[in-house]
Amino acid sequence: MSKKFYITTPIYYPSASPHLGHAYCTTLCDILARSKKMRGYETFFLTGLDEHGEKIQKNAVANGVTPQKFVDDVAKRFLSLWEAMKIDNQGFIRTTDDYHVATVQKIFSKMLEKGDIYLSTYSGWYCVHEESYWTETQVGEEHLCPECGRPVEKKDEEAYFYRCSKYADDLLAFYESHPKFITPEARKNEMVNTFIKPGLQDLCVTRTSFDWGIPVKEAKGHVIYVWLDALTNYITALGYLQNDDSNFKKFWEDPETEIVHVIGADITRFHTIYWPMFLDSLGLRKPDRVFVHGLMMMKDGKMSKSRGNAISAYPLIERYGVDAVRYYLVSEIPFGENGVFTPEQFVMRVNQDLANNLGNLLNRTVSMIGKYFDGNIPSFVSNVNPTDKELEDLVERTVSAYEVHQDDLNPTQATMDVMELVSRANKYIEETAPWALAKDESKKAELESVMAHLAHVLYVAGELLSPILVTKSEKLFAQLGLADGEANYDDLKKFGKLDGHKVNKGEQLFPRLDVEAETKAILEMMAGPKEKTAA
Numbered sequence: 001m002s003k004k005f006y007i008t009t010p011i012y013y014p015s016a017s018p019h020l021g022h023a024y025c026t027t028l029c030d031i032l033a034r035s036k037k038m039r040g041y042e043t044f045f046l047t048g049l050d051e052h053g054e055k056i057q058k059n060a061v062a063n064g065v066t067p068q069k070f071v072d073d074v075a076k077r078f079l080s081l082w083e084a085m086k087i088d089n090q091g092f093i094r095t096t097d098d099y100h101v102a103t104v105q106k107i108f109s110k111m112l113e114k115g116d117i118y119l120s121t122y123s124g125w126y127c128v129h130e131e132s133y134w135t136e137t138q139v140g141e142e143h144l145c146p147e148c149g150r151p152v153e154k155k156d157e158e159a160y161f162y163r164c165s166k167y168a169d170d171l172l173a174f175y176e177s178h179p180k181f182i183t184p185e186a187r188k189n190e191m192v193n194t195f196i197k198p199g200l201q202d203l204c205v206t207r208t209s210f211d212w213g214i215p216v217k218e219a220k221g222h223v224i225y226v227w228l229d230a231l232t233n234y235i236t237a238l239g240y241l242q243n244d245d246s247n248f249k250k251f252w253e254d255p256e257t258e259i260v261h262v263i264g265a266d267i268t269r270f271h272t273i274y275w276p277m278f279l280d281s282l283g284l285r286k287p288d289r290v291f292v293h294g295l296m297m298m299k300d301g302k303m304s305k306s307r308g309n310a311i312s313a314y315p316l317i318e319r320y321g322v323d324a325v326r327y328y329l330v331s332e333i334p335f336g337e338n339g340v341f342t343p344e345q346f347v348m349r350v351n352q353d354l355a356n357n358l359g360n361l362l363n364r365t366v367s368m369i370g371k372y373f374d375g376n377i378p379s380f381v382s383n384v385n386p387t388d389k390e391l392e393d394l395v396e397r398t399v400s401a402y403e404v405h406q407d408d409l410n411p412t413q414a415t416m417d418v419m420e421l422v423s424r425a426n427k428y429i430e431e432t433a434p435w436a437l438a439k440d441e442s443k444k445a446e447l448e449s450v451m452a453h454l455a456h457v458l459y460v461a462g463e464l465l466s467p468i469l470v471t472k473s474e475k476l477f478a479q480l481g482l483a484d485g486e487a488n489y490d491d492l493k494k495f496g497k498l499d500g501h502k503v504n505k506g507e508q509l510f511p512r513l514d515v516e517a518e519t520k521a522i523l524e525m526m527a528g529p530k531e532k533t534a535a
């Protein structure tokens, strides 16, 4: 039975066009999913949109359209971005989809029947932007939202509540027995100390003050709280409580499936406190990991739709190609940390890693095999040159470490290791000086070995980077004379795989960028048009 992997992004609010921050999270998940798939896992990658709630309704009004029309328009923009980014997702859920709406209503009824949800009155401080109620202490004397700093409003409403108190102890015990459930570790401590230990208040799970949400079947005028609606997407998208629930059985219920939610820090509380409780209530297993990634910032702070300082991925893709953008996103910011987008760093990454390191190794290798062996990759022999064995060991170590890092949700380190291997191979060229070997017929064996080693390193790098370089890895393989689909993850440690292949000199994978001109071009993209939102 093959191993299984289920990975999700947050479902984004379609309140305005997606920016590079959304592309960041979705691309990193795509890379993780593709790398598992490459290693033989059966994979389901889900992303989607969180389309209900007061904020969306207000944005629609500000734009003079119905909420449905508003989200339909924005959804198209998300879908085209995922297409442009070459996102290979198996599911795309919109919370206005009929199956989701019907299932959330069933989930609500189940929780109500079980007594986990009860009717009462809510009186509290509400932040429209965060869609959250806060306590007197949390909003302080100034009555500001502790999350976003905006003014909050006092609200009273008849509402249904979720009995959090019932599950709080179980949750702490679950954290203890599953130390990797929330990572990075600091996030877990924050949840425990700031929210759970001081005492969890029951969560208000319905609203009556607006109607853009899933109606509560049991009570007219109530809509289900956007977070109860949104979090359950992770199971409704798999067919939970629906006629065809084969994906749910395979990717959720099967204990062999690894379930990973990737989220930004701002929504940790919902995913690590409320979501596990909702699952408890439904008698379902919890995810294995909630991984909190960092934010892509701009020099003036967090990139966000409402701040209007967001850069879109499109112009970058148009000018530099999707592979360069995907590579930048995975390599520039260690997954789990915050990072700042700057044009200078973007250009530097592409130049140093892709043009000078990888591209250069490919050019030199293919040219030399062309020149010295008429394009035929010589048969692989070990231990001819002093550092042959070292390079082979590094190939093996890189493949093994790649798996460890990917499994540990550290695609940045996995990528850096591959680049180290490529650098080592460039250095191996300097050490072995093939141009000198070529002048001496008695050194033919050495020259053959150098070329065979270089070709193999390129094969390994091409395959390990293929979840990132989704179009260029094929071009790299073609230059090594591999047919479509001939590259195979299981062969990476099989030295000699390329014996007898004939290289094809192709165009440069990544042309070197002019730093000054391209920095200027990206700055111009960043000054692009801003959108109108109510937030």
Ligand code: ME8
Residues within 6 Å of the ligand: 009, 010, 011, 012, 013, 014, 020, 021, 022, 024, 025, 050, 230, 231, 233, 262, 263, 264, 265, 266, 267, 294, 295, 296, 297, 302, 303, 304
């Ligand atoms: O919170 N850098 O939706 P949202 C990196 N609908 N990632 C960023 C980012 C940035 N500057 N800005 C946003 C919601 N993100 C809810 C989620 S899930 C059941 C419901 C990413 O549109 C990051 O992953 O505000 C963050 O958690 C997510 O987008 C929030 O998107």
